[in-house]
Amino acid sequence: MDHIPGAAAGQDGDFDPRQAAALLDQVTVQARRTFTPLTPLLWIFRAFIALAVFGGCWLSVRGEHPYTGHIGGWVPALAVVLVIVNIGWTAVVIAHAGDGVSGPAQRKWHAWLGVMAVAWIIAYGVTAPLYHAAAAHPVWGLYPASAPLLIIGVAGAAIAAAFRYWPLTGTTLAFAVVAAAAGFGGPAGSWLIMGIGLCAACLGTAAFTAWRQNRGVVRP
């Protein structure tokens, strides 16, 4: 645990205002870090996932002429591993941040998480029947690249805005915008746009979250 300025100071009389300001800033920053469920480090990891998985897909399909949408064997395996790690890490940080916390905001947060889980399952679940129905290759190639994140982004932004989670609204809206833009990138190019765009959105969120956590209340 970091040294808390003034923590050892006596009661009442000898508590200097500068010590009080430093203590207030430090305790506030520590509490924000403890209660923030989606940490900057997690967002950086998600940026890496986006770049590795979508970039890997682009590397795999960019040489296809004509485009078949076939993705090399190592990319899905890497995606599965990284997504499992992401889900596990997210569950751990959310559980840690919410440990001992109760109330209306906590219930709203759990509702948002539930809706997002359903959105992820539906958006990516559609790829299975699409594949089974032997959809045309360009459709098969384009849908998994951008459509799921467009659905997830729009759904996430709408609910985050309704709950007044403005930073999450920005992030999920950025996901939707990137996915919409990727739709114009062509079958192979859409993977690259998604990788770079999502990576930038996640890094931006990481930077914003870190800034929000670390600004002081007395000395912003």
Next chain:
Amino acid sequence: MTAELDPLIHVPTRLRIVATLAALPDGDALSFTRLQDMLGLTPGNLIIQLRKLEEAGYLSSEKTRTGSAQKTTVALTARGRTALAAYTRALRDLLGGLDEDGRAVPAARTAVTPPAAPGGC
């Protein structure tokens, strides 16, 4: 010097309690055990400080019983948030009037001393 600072908050332990609870969204509560873990206080000391803050209306506590286990949660009230905001403003005002050594800056000196010209001329 500390006349403008709320004496109930202007105590290291109570300031840490109030600042920690203020980091939660409005209306959310924290369990006694988690608060104790975060602050590293003994149960006895924490109870004494919480009682003082509760008597002033700065926080509310709720006891729930699940089977044989009893759980206590504490939350900052609207009055507590207002008091912390006022305390923070008072600190800012005080620090704005102190020099690097913590001495009060004489108002006359700041008023009379002309501002330095841009570029140091």
